[in-house]
Amino acid sequence: MIGAHVDWIASEQRVDIIKGNHHIVLWIGKTQARVNNAWIELESAPFLLNNRTMVPLRFITEPLGAKLQWDPVKQTIVLMFTA
Numbered sequence: 329m330i331g332a333h334v335d336w337i338a339s340e341q342r343v344d345i346i347k348g349n350h351h352i353v354l355w356i357g358k359t360q361a362r363v364n365n366a367w368i369e370l371e372s373a374p375f376l377l378n379n380r381t382m383v384p385l386r387f388i389t390e391p392l393g394a395k396l397q398w399d400p401v402k403q404t405i406v407l408m409f410t411a
Contacts, residue, residue: 330407332345332347332350333345333347341356342356345392347392347393350364352387354383355373356381358373358374359371361387385405394408396408
C-alpha cells in the first residue's frame with residue numbers, strides 16, 4: 329500500500345523497509361531503529377502477533393512521505409500520501 333519494499337530477516341528478527349532513498353530497519357523487541365544510518369529511539373518496540381510483525385505506524389510511514397490523521401469519531405487512522 330505504501331509502495332515500499334519490505335524484507336523479513338528471520339535469523340535477526342529484523343524488518344528492512346526501503347522506499348526510494350529511505351531505508352528503515354527495525355528489530356523485534358528492540359526500541360532502537362535505524363533510519364538512513366541514523367539511530368532512533370522508539371516509544372514502543374515492534375512485536376510479533378499471530379505470525380505478523382506489528383510496527384509503530386507513524387514511525388514507518390512519516391519518513392516515507394505519509395501523514396497520519398486520527399479520526400476520533402470513526403476511531404480510524406487515515407494515511408495521506410503526497411506525490
